[in-house]
Amino acid sequence: MSTSPRHFLDISALSKAEMRLLLDEAHRRKDARKGWPKGAPDADRPLDGCALAMIFQKNSTRTRISFEIGMRQLGGSSLVMSAADTQLGRGETVHDTARVVSRMVDAVMIRANDHQDVVDFAAASEVPVINGLTDLSHPCQILADIMTIEEWRGPIDGKTIAWLGDGNNVCMSFVHAAEKLPFTLRIATPPHYAPRRQEIEAAQKAGAQVRVVTDPQAAIAGADVVVTDTWVSMGDTDKDARLRAFPPYSVNEAIMQRAAPDAIFLHCLPAHRGEEVTDAVMDAPNSAVWDEAENRIHAQKAVLLWCLGRL
Numbered sequence: 497m498s499t500s501p502r503h504f505l506d507i508s509a510l511s512k513a514e515m516r517l518l519l520d521e522a523h524r525r526k527d528a529r530k531g532w533p534k535g536a537p538d539a540d541r542p543l544d545g546c547a548l549a550m551i552f553q554k555n556s557t558r559t560r561i562s563f564e565i566g567m568r569q570l571g572g573s574s575l576v577m578s579a580a581d582t583q584l585g586r587g588e589t590v591h592d593t594a595r596v597v598s599r600m601v602d603a604v605m606i607r608a609n610d611h612q613d614v615v616d617f618a619a620a621s622e623v624p625v626i627n628g629l630t631d632l633s634h635p636c637q638i639l640a641d642i643m644t645i646e647e648w649r650g651p652i653d654g655k656t657i658a659w660l661g662d663g664n665n666v667c668m669s670f671v672h673a674a675e676k677l678p679f680t681l682r683i684a685t686p687p688h689y690a691p692r693r694q695e696i697e698a699a700q701k702a703g704a705q706v707r708v709v710t711d712p713q714a715a716i717a718g719a720d721v722v723v724t725d726t727w728v729s730m731g732d733t734d735k736d737a738r739l740r741a742f743p744p745y746s747v748n749e750a751i752m753q754r755a756a757p758d759a760i761f762l763h764c765l766p767a768h769r770g771e772e773v774t775d776a777v778m779d780a781p782n783s784a785v786w787d788e789a790e791n792r793i794h795a796q797k798a799v800l801l802w803c804l805g806r807l
């Protein structure tokens with residue numbers, strides 16, 4: 497009897513124990529290879545012989561590199577496809593593509609415009625499918641973010657995270673993480689750009705300590721971590737309206753003064769300096785964005801191991 501593959505589509509689908517397991521594995525593997533050349537395999541090469549395919553419908557720097565180098569460090573190999581260059585770009589269905597690709601590799605990572613495409617791909621795939629960002633969520637990013645917070649400030653338990661700006665895909669994965677870990681999440685967005693109410697209510701029901709407000713000052717007051725993201729995500733078509741709505745949510749030195757004195761700053765990147773964040777905040781000593789970017793590798797390795805039943 498065949499068992500269904502272990503997909504990583506959203507943090508909300510993990511148990512609390514699985515979330516902790518993934519984070520602990522990411523920390524452990526990072527510590528175990530400190531100072532090694534980045535392309536050198538981990539001592540145990542746990543995915544020796546395994547192959548990962550990556551399909552991108554949108555641009556990427558960090559996600560692509562972290563999965564490619566992460567897979568190499570685990571002893572496996574990877575290949576990258578731009579969706580437009582595949583037969584998907586000429587109308588082959590997601591279902592048929594998933595059937596074929598999953599016969600040829602051991603896992604698939606997809607960055608898609610439409611979340612439903614990733615869900616449909618996973619339903620037809622014989623191997624684990626990983627969400628590498630959709631219009632609705634970015635679960636891989638949030639593992640790296642929580643890992644970074646723990647490196648800089650210790651256990652996530654009891655911390656307050658303030659999200660300022662767009663209630664977008666990255667914000668939504670923070671909401672999902674708040675269901676699994678005991679931190680408080682305060683989200684400040686312009687009224688028309690709040691995360692979907694239904695999802696917030698579901699998260700609150702699942703135990704997340706999450707609150708959505710419109711006042712950025714209220715959200716940031718005393719926060720241990722301040723996070724933002726671009727005001728115009730890939731695929732957004734209302735750029736002008738966004739650029740008018742978001743300036744009060746810009747993370748600058750003045751608003752950072754309202755956070756806890758040792759608050760750290762996070763951004764999934766790419767940043768639009770001078771819009772959602774100023775140079776001064778990006779380049780401040782308490783900006784953890786470069787560690788956050790590096791941690792994508794360590795977090796993605798944990799995801800791959802979990803998906804392939806090695807965790």
Ligand code: CP
Binds near residue numbers: 555557558560629765
């Ligand atoms: N943060 C992130 O996912 O970056 P990329 O778009 O460069 O992959």
Ligand code: NVA
Binds near residue numbers: 629664666766
């Ligand atoms: N919210 C951004 C994240 C990029 C990593 C986007 O979807 O474009």
